[in-house]
Amino acid sequence: MARTTIEIATIKSTVNHALQHSTCTPDVRHGMISVLEEILQITNNYKGFTYLQPTYVPTGQKPGINADMYGNVSDENKFTDCDETRRRYV
DSSP: OOOOOOOHHHHHHHHHHHHHHOOSOHHHHHHHHHHHHHHHHHTTOOOOEEEOOGGGSOTTSOOSSOOOTTOOOOGGGTTTTOOTTOEEEO
16 A cells, blocks of 8 residues: 655655755745745744855855855855855754
8 A cells, every 4th residue: 555644744844955055046945935934834843044154155146144154254244245045953
């Protein structure tokens, strides 16, 4: 018999991978985010997210936050020229 359910952790992991590595448009990533957040909220599994730093997104793509590997960034430049769909769900 075919399996009819999927683990929430598997869905979250798949979407996190796509949000980090894909080069699709932000609109496509917004769709992924909407579906994932709805699933996480309905199942009481939402624990927030973090924005991805420049070293975690594909070369030439905008990060979710301008910060180095230690999180150092000035507040006024934190979200300058960023893509808020570059995030990782906890």
